Amino acid sequence: MARMLTRVLIGMILLAVCPLRAQTGADAAGTGPGGGGGGMMTPAPVSGEGYSMGFSSETRSNYLRGGLIFSTAYQSDVTTGTNGQPISDVTYTILPTISLDQTRSRLHWVFTYSPGFTFYQKTTSLNQANQNLGVNLRYRLSPHVTLSLRDTFQQSSSVLNQPNTDLQQPVSGGVSVPNYSVIAPNAEVLTNTANATLTYQFAANAMVGASGTFGNLYYPNQSQVLGLANNSSSKGGSGFYSHRLSKMHYIGVTYQYQVFSASGTGMPSETHAQSVFGFYTIYFNPTISLSFFGGPQYSSTQQLGVPSSQGWSPGGGTSFGWQGRLTSFAASYSQTINDGGGLSGAVHASSANASLHQRLTRKLSGALGASYSNNSVLDALTTVNGGGHTIQGNASVQRQLGQRLNLQLQYTRLHQSYSNIAAISAIPDQNRVAVNISYQFMRPLGR
Numbered sequence: 001m002a003r004m005l006t007r008v009l010i011g012m013i014l015l016a017v018c019p020l021r022a023q024t025g026a027d028a029a030g031t032g033p034g035g036g037g038g039g040m041m042t043p044a045p046v047s048g049e050g051y052s053m054g055f056s057s058e059t060r061s062n063y064l065r066g067g068l069i070f071s072t073a074y075q076s077d078v079t080t081g082t083n084g085q086p087i088s089d090v091t092y093t094i095l096p097t098i099s100l101d102q103t104r105s106r107l108h109w110v111f112t113y114s115p116g117f118t119f120y121q122k123t124t125s126l127n128q129a130n131q132n133l134g135v136n137l138r139y140r141l142s143p144h145v146t147l148s149l150r151d152t153f154q155q156s157s158s159v160l161n162q163p164n165t166d167l168q169q170p171v172s173g174g175v176s177v178p179n180y181s182v183i184a185p186n187a188e189v190l191t192n193t194a195n196a197t198l199t200y201q202f203a204a205n206a207m208v209g210a211s212g213t214f215g216n217l218y219y220p221n222q223s224q225v226l227g228l229a230n231n232s233s234s235k236g237g238s239g240f241y242s243h244r245l246s247k248m249h250y251i252g253v254t255y256q257y258q259v260f261s262a263s264g265t266g267m268p269s270e271t272h273a274q275s276v277f278g279f280y281t282i283y284f285n286p287t288i289s290l291s292f293f294g295g296p297q298y299s300s301t302q303q304l305g306v307p308s309s310q311g312w313s314p315g316g317g318t319s320f321g322w323q324g325r326l327t328s329f330a331a332s333y334s335q336t337i338n339d340g341g342g343l344s345g346a347v348h349a350s351s352a353n354a355s356l357h358q359r360l361t362r363k364l365s366g367a368l369g370a371s372y373s374n375n376s377v378l379d380a381l382t383t384v385n386g387g388g389h390t391i392q393g394n395a396s397v398q399r400q401l402g403q404r405l406n407l408q409l410q411y412t413r414l415h416q417s418y419s420n421i422a423a424i425s426a427i428p429d430q431n432r433v434a435v436n437i438s439y440q441f442m443r444p445l446g447r
Contacts, residue, residue: 044173128157173319227421230264388418
């Protein structure tokens with residue numbers, strides 16, 4: 001948490017030193033999609049950002065937003081009884097939220113914070129405070145140099161209980177994405193993900209960039225996650241070169257070096273991975289893009305008391321994003337070496353994600369999401385678990401009841417197959433139905 005607060009303070013300092021004049025057309029051109037004023041986009045494989053699922057008709061900044069969400073949910077298979085049978089429960093969650101979205105001459109930053117508390121009707125031992133904190137900052141150091149910083153911190157008693165009121169499946173087209181696909185549904189968990197990217201457009205159609213990433217997943221109570229590593233982390237650095245062939249077509253190459261570690265399963269593991277990927281992105285228009293990437297990967301894994309193992313493997317993926325006036329859609333598929341996300345070591349990870357957000361009427365909207373992931377531990381012969389797969393689907397519908405009041409219905413289905421992990425194999429299936437009532441307000445800044 002201290003690391004997160006330090007990053008937030010750095011963002012505040014950068015904000016304070018920026019000029020207070022309004023953003024002009026000339027300023028905006030350097031960062032516009034498709035390079036409206038000559039500025040290049042950073043393609044999805046190397047941008048470090050996920051696809052936006054908001055509507056283009058609602059895109060706005062310089063606002064303070066806040067509100068309060070009350071949620072009640074029925075969840076099957078919360079835990080198991082003394083007879084080994086699943087126990088269902090009803091939860092009650094209250095989440096105040098605040099968000100600051102501000103654009104200045106060279107800066108766009110978004111700060112969000114949502115604390116809260118979740119009460120369980122039967123299994124009161126799972127009652128848990130929630131913390132959700134995020135900072136996303138984009139600062140143009142010069143007309144051709146841009147710094148992007150992103151950091152999120154989350155503490156929760158259930159990964160199925162999130163303050164995302166649209167329940168949209170997150171989709172990223174990046175070559176390096178944290179692996180949170182292994183889910184201990186009702187264990188206290190802390191996650192922290194950070195990314196820093198610096199890009200330099202040194203010619204009319206050429207750009208270079210460098211980035212550093214950090215991710216950590218921590219389960220404070222080992223008894224809740226038997227069979228899982230209670231501490232998994234990833235860190236690494238990368239560099240890329242991107243060339244714009246035309247307004248629509250981008251090609252490039254990226255190199256990345258990553259270190260994945262896991263502890264808490266009896267045999268600490270550390271994997272060093274190197275990858276070289278070529279990528280291609282086509283921008284059909286500023287809000288519709290299709291990307292591909294692929295190339296070789298090399299990994300070296302070490303475990304306590306076990307000889308190290310090395311190997312080569314192919315990696316690659318594709319992604320598509322469409323942000324429309326009333327419809328947003330994103331989908332991706334990737335196959336890469338990644339952190340285990342709670343497994344006993346780094347994995348060969350195959351994952352597919354899709355998300356759809358649709359405005360049905362002026363006051364009614366809906367969202368659908370689905371994901372599939374398969375994780376195979378690199379050195380399965382010497383680990384306590386070799387991997388498995390996760391399938392998740394969700395749906396939601398939201399109705400605006402008044403200017404500031406919204407009602408939402410959500411359904412989530414989760415299935416996992418990890419036979420050697422007691423925390424998951426005991427309750428491999430989850431069904432959750434929730435009703436959310438939210439009060440929201442929005443105030444313009446600097447007006």
